[in-house]
Amino acid sequence: MEVAGNSAVAPNIYNFHGIINGIDPDIWDPYNDKFIPVPYTSENVVEGKRAAKEALQQRLGLKRSDLPLLGVISRLTHQKGIHLIKHAIWRTLERGGQVVLLGSAPDPSIQNDFVNLANELHSIHNDHARFCLSYDEPLSHLIYAGADFILVPSIFEPCGLTQLIAMRYGSIPVVRKTGGLYDTVFDIDHDKVRAQAQGLQPNGFSFEGADAAGVDYALNRAISAWYDRGDWLNSLRKTVMDQDWSWNRPALEYLELYHAAHKSG
Structure with a gap:
């Protein structure tokens, strides 16, 4: 209880x-989603997400290749850990x-900062990074479906929906251990007992510190799993899709x- 004090x-x-919170499973449903190319459930999640990744790469002009793809769908505010988002982008590219980022900042100075970063990345990593600094709901559906991982490195988060939607689409959440992120994402290496207490299986990668080392700890494990443990990762996709994060x-x-x-009253 982070607010107890x-x-x-x-x-x-x-x-x-x-x-x-819960999510609306009718709106966020990869089997009945008009914004993605191939309907899928946990049974054909590998094929469905492969098609979505290819469609996402083609739409945004990225290299059409099977590479680990990190999605970021967020308001760009300090609460959402923008310094951690920036670090994770560079680490993923390394x-x-x-990396695909969808979001905008209410603060013009932060928005301008990300515009400059986007220009830099589009110049030196043109086929590997794309920022879409606006609101685009159809694109958000395609990112949830096409990404391998969804990053949510919030400094504080009462609950959060991004990680719940990500799991509905078989994308593995990479989150900071805070608030509702801690309540809904159970680290595959460290939270087996805590997950079992909730009747769940571990479902993501998490970290504690609000610094580069923290992000690296979770993100490196996620990307290494993509490269070295593909079958296990595909099994994890099925696990997270079958978990119920509805209302x-x-x-x-x-x-x-x-x-x-x-x-009592």
């Missing part, structure tokens, strides 16, 4: 309850991967909380 919360901590469980928790409050 807040002066408004602390005196009432025993009456404080957190419930994670390891031969591709089913949160809705029940809200009902239980309501009934508990009604009884």
Whole structure:
């Protein structure tokens, strides 16, 4: 509970309850998504994501090759860990991967900073990096489907939807251990017991520090898995797609909380 020490919360901590968000499985459904080329479920996730990656590469003018592809779909604000996003982009490129970023910044200075970075990357890594600094929902669907990994390195995050949507599309989340990201992403190397307590299997890569070393720890493991453990990674894709991140469980928790409050009131 990251807010437990807040002066408004602390005196009432025993009456404080957190419930994670859910996603709409009808909107975010790779089997019925008009914005991706091949419908897929966990049974044909490899073929579906391969087709989506090729379509994404073609649409954005990237090298059409089977390379590890990191997707970033985010508002570009300090809360979202923009310094970590920048580091992860360079690290992915160093390891031969591709990067697609979709997002914009409400702060003009941050937006301009990313415009400059985009120009630099488009110049020296033209076939490996592409920034789309605007809002584009159809493209977001294609990125979720075509990316191998989705990066969410937030400094704080009450819940977050990006990592949940990523898993719905068989993209593996790479996240910082904070707030709802910690509650929904269980590291494949370190969180087996914590995942089992929730009735789940580990489903991603995570890190703690808000620094380059932290990002590298998670991202390097993810990219190495792509290069060295392809069959295992494809199995992980099926696992995350079959996990239920809809409103089913949160809705029940809200009902239980309501009934508990009604009884105590």
